[in-house]
Amino acid sequence: MPAPILEVKSLKKRFGDSIAVDDISFDIQPGEILGLLGPNGAGKTTTIQMLLGLVTPTAGSIHMFGLDLATHREQILQQVNFSSTYISMPYSLTLEENLWVVAKLYGMTDIARRIDEVLKKVEMEDSRTKVTRRLSSGQMTRLALAKAILTEPKILFLDEPTASLDPDIAHKIRALLKEVRKSSGLSVLYTSHNMKEMEEMSDRIIFLQKGKIVAQGTAQEITQRFGQRDLEEVFLKLARES
Numbered sequence: 001m002p003a004p005i006l007e008v009k010s011l012k013k014r015f016g017d018s019i020a021v022d023d024i025s026f027d028i029q030p031g032e033i034l035g036l037l038g039p040n041g042a043g044k045t046t047t048i049q050m051l052l053g054l055v056t057p058t059a060g061s062i063h064m065f066g067l068d069l070a071t072h073r074e075q076i077l078q079q080v081n082f083s084s085t086y087i088s089m090p091y092s093l094t095l096e097e098n099l100w101v102v103a104k105l106y107g108m109t110d111i112a113r114r115i116d117e118v119l120k121k122v123e124m125e126d127s128r129t130k131v132t133r134r135l136s137s138g139q140m141t142r143l144a145l146a147k148a149i150l151t152e153p154k155i156l157f158l159d160e161p162t163a164s165l166d167p168d169i170a171h172k173i174r175a176l177l178k179e180v181r182k183s184s185g186l187s188v189l190y191t192s193h194n195m196k197e198m199e200e201m202s203d204r205i206i207f208l209q210k211g212k213i214v215a216q217g218t219a220q221e222i223t224q225r226f227g228q229r230d231l232e233e234v235f236l237k238l239a240r241e242s
């Protein structure tokens with residue numbers, strides 16, 4: 001098996017008296033899509049924030065590309081990107097200008113061509129001169145995704161990437177992520193409360209509950225292990241037992 005592109009060991013985050021992430025370990029292989037599943041408050045976003053270096057872990061280690069995030073933050077984050085429902089981009093800039101800022105921050109070249117390409121992929125070419133403030137929530141989500149794939153990252157962290165998308169666009173975005181994964185070997189860690197999407201997208205799933213990993217494996221392995229028909233039933237079973 002190739003060396004993992006991301007390796008998390010005994011990761012923990014405490015906020016005051018409460019533990020948001022409680023001693024979790026996992027890895028992601030090159031080209032793998034890993035789904036992070038769990039009820040509200042399970043610790044998914046906190047985990048992603050630690051992986052992005054936005055929240056400092058209380059304990060544990062994070063390695064990407066064989067490097068320690070604690071000591072090689074800049075080098076690692078250059079090859080990483082993310083998107084989240086709660087991402088906020090400068091509202092007074094146009095969609096296109098926002099992408100230019102990101103491209104410049106990452107030191108990209110051939111920016112105009114790449115922006116054209118990405119806007120086409122998320123079907124936003126017609127809105128390129130629209131001021132970000134005026135985008136609908138689904139359009140904001142697509143802009144956030146455009147921003148995430150623009151820099152051709154090796155790992156993408158997606159926190160509820162399809163939450164506000166209509167079914168047609170959500171379907172296209174899933175197809176797009178699979179295509180990028182196939183063409184560039186992208187690894188993805190993402191969260192979603194849409195169980196069908198989890199089943200369709202994830203090579204492997206980690207189920208978090210109260211900060212701990214309570215199940216992991218393929219969707220099929222997990223549903224079989226819990227004796228349920230599908231992932232949704234497993235989710236309901238685990239969430240209601242707690």
Ligand SMILES: Nc1ncnc2c1ncn2[C@@H]1O[C@H](COP(=O)(O)OP(=O)(O)OP(=O)(O)O)[C@@H](O)[C@H]1O
Binds near residue numbers: 038040
């Ligand atoms: N900055 C913070 N300060 C204090 N507590 C926090 C902070 N951020 C998160 N938490 C707490 O950590 C726990 C995990 O939150 P987190 O946002 O990681 O959950 P989640 O799995 O992403 O949930 P959701 O499905 O609702 O997005 C929650 O109990 C939350 O209240």
Ligand SMILES: [Mg+2]
Binds near residue numbers: 044045046159
């Ligand atoms: Mg969250």
